[in-house]
Amino acid sequence: MTQRYHNPFAGVDLVVPIEQRDAYNRYCQSGGRAVIDHSPFPRMVDFWFTAMCIAARKQLKSEDLSNRETFKFNEGSIFDRDSWRVQAIMLVAIAVTGSVEIVGAPRRMVSIANGLAAAGEPYLLEMLEDDDQEAIWNLSDAIETLLRDHHSNI
């Protein structure tokens, strides 16, 4: 759904720790992967976003990436067409910081999101690789389990 709205994250970098780059390449179709069932995520930002959601759900601490080698895979302008992602990141930031004023600090919010994505990545990876099926089915089953357990913090 295209909406004209002000994207506060445009121009802000979306990054991942360098050691997680391979995972992004392997499980994202935009990395040149043709087999969808082996690479379930259409784009890297989808991987990143899902990792962030999982970390937020599991109440993981957002990692500090300021002193780590990272790889920029995109920037916030990617959210131009998806206002709900911006809103989700904002709401996550409010939940993490406990303060609504955080919405006035876009770079801070993205930093929180990057940190959460980095924290969530190992869990996401485990979901992708956990079972004997193709990645898409492993992930789907794991997410279904996670969603069914409303109180799951693991």
Next chain:
Amino acid sequence: MRLIRAEFENFRLLRQLCLDFAINSEQKLTVIRAENESGKTTILNALQWALYGDDALPDKGRDYRLHPIDWDVSEGNRVPISVQVDFEVTGLRRSTKGLIENKRQYRIIRSTYETLDGVKWERSPSTIKLFHITDTGSSPIDPPEAVIHEELPPELREVFFTDGDRALSFIESTVSVSTKRDRVQKAIRSLLGLGVIEDALKHVKKTASEVNKAAKEIGANEKLTKIATKLEQLDAGWTELEEKIEDAKEQFSAFDEKLADIQKQIDNALIKGDREKLKKDIEHTNNQIKQIDAQLKAASKEHSELFKSLSLARDLLEPVLEKGLSELTKLHNQGKIPNTTIPVLEERLNSTVCICGESLDPDDDEAMRRREYIQNLIDESRKADALQSTITDLYYGSRSLQADQIPDDERWIRLYAKIVERRDDLGIVREDLAKKLKSLESQLDEIPDTDIQGLRDTKKRYQAQRDRFHANLTQYQTKFEVVKQERENLVAKRDNLLREQKKGERILAELEVTQDIEHVLRNSYERITSEELSKVSVLMNDIFLEMIGADPEQGAIIQKAEINQNFDIVVYGPNDRTLNPDRDLNGASRRALTLSFILALTKVSEVEAPNVIDTPLGMMSGFVKTSVLKTAIRESSQLILFLTRSEITDCEEILDVEAGRVITLTNPAHYPQMLANDPGVGLRTVIRCECNHRQECRSCQRLVDSVAQMNMAL
């Protein structure tokens, strides 16, 4: 004709053997009791060789050795071989008292030499001598074939000399329909004398033509000459027309048969599978698979879209978003959001009345104080700036992230479940199609590369040619009728003119005679082909059904057998369904059918000739065996059977009554495996003893079956 005796010299196993046959009409059965490899088939071949020469031997005698295989060359490398057959012929002589029978006895001797050279051998052309035997001596008859072929025409050889194992040549399917038809037709024509009548008709017609020519030459009457000339021309054309008709009939039949054959090929190929159709089905299935694969790919893509979907984020973040949303709600409840007061307040300032109903008229002091208050509010609000705006936008814009606002159907788990179902369903369809494709491909592999379309094209061609010959036939037959009518008219005119002329009297008389002879011969021919053939068919059916014990009223599988107008022997099942002798009849029934045909033909034709049959009762037991034996004895004028002990079992009582002669033949080489006693004969030969079907002697006594089997195993 009856066989009296036969003597064999050095004919394979038959080194020095003499057989005499029953000729008493009360007990006309001769039984030669012999086990397998005891010379039965050899005797059959030897008798036929004596009467018909090398043509009657297996493979017409090529590579068929006649001399005994263990011939001692110290006795000479030129082996004399001969077979002598004494037989009796009953003739009819016309006298004023009617037809009188007279019997004549003959002796035929066929001999040859085979010269041995190591393992090779060469046979000299056989010589044949025939003698008429009387009380006072014998006198040679030349040519011998005249009598032999008169009594036992070569085309009837298989009718009178029958190898039970091969007793199927009239019905076996390994030969073409036309060959079978030909054999049956030849046998019937020969036995019923049709060939002779046809020849006689042909010759008498020629005679009539000659007489007609003479009619032209008696002169004086121009009209008569013209008519006679015209008749001559018609007669010349007549024969040609008859030949064309015959030819067209034959060609029509041939193509009819070809059509039936090719239709069978098409039917067989279609049963196995139509290659072209299968290829089309495979192509269609491949297309379906492509479509399903595309759908699977789309479903897979849709599945992956779930991982960039709003519903995933919403459902995953549900516990997290609650916190954030509750903060926003707090602010909303505090009135701090939405930040929409400025436009409302500004709107109020443009009006003279407030929402609460108080005046905002600028001319009113109290109202002015209110207006200033509102303006202060506006100024304060403007100070809240972008943050407020952002928060407000967030509060209102994030409704789509609120899980409680969303129907169940849009939850990620439900969306995922739908995708799973679709992918599973498509997967099942894909698997089924893959199995179908594999099955079609393996069916295709199994089909021989029969070009069904090619066969169909050939069928069309045959049909066209058959129809062409049919059209020709109809045309010729029509022309024939026209010519016949014209001829009849001209003959009537000619005969009238001849009557008027004195000179014509004799010619007219001759013409009338030839006319009458033709008439008699033609009627006789038609009677024989319709009535007599029908009699053969009916009798064959009666004998056959009697032999196999089938009662049509009981609905037995075999209902009827007949010879149709095309000289085909046909067997019918229930509801007039045609049965295939090879497939639908067992071995016993097939033999019984052939024997029935032979016996019926012989009976109806009133031919007196022997039936010499090797192992007629093989593959038969119980009712059928005794039934076949009794029927054959009854219907034959002289019956000579080669029977094994197994065939004789259960028939002893019949033989007690019916057999005028029983001889036993034994092969000494069967000792010690099957014979009880050492015959003391080193040569490969056949020993004869006078034991009948119930007796045994030292020479012919056999081991009981179980012991014999044990010996064979050892």
Next chain:
Amino acid sequence: MPLNERKIVRIILEECKNIEERCTGYKEELEQVISDIIAAERQHKVGSRTNILQQISNKCNATGRFLKDQRRQDRQV
């Protein structure tokens, strides 16, 4: 008379009975000539060196002569 000649002759004799009696004794004469023709054909078939056409022609001519002469006699009577 060998083989099935008995049968053929019997049928022929029966058919002869249906022929018009053109003169006295004609049917008998016809029976005889046809039997002779059949016998001659058989001989010819088994290789006897005869001019069959000539034989048959002679027999037909002889019977023709018989018919002519007998007719005359019958007319005079």
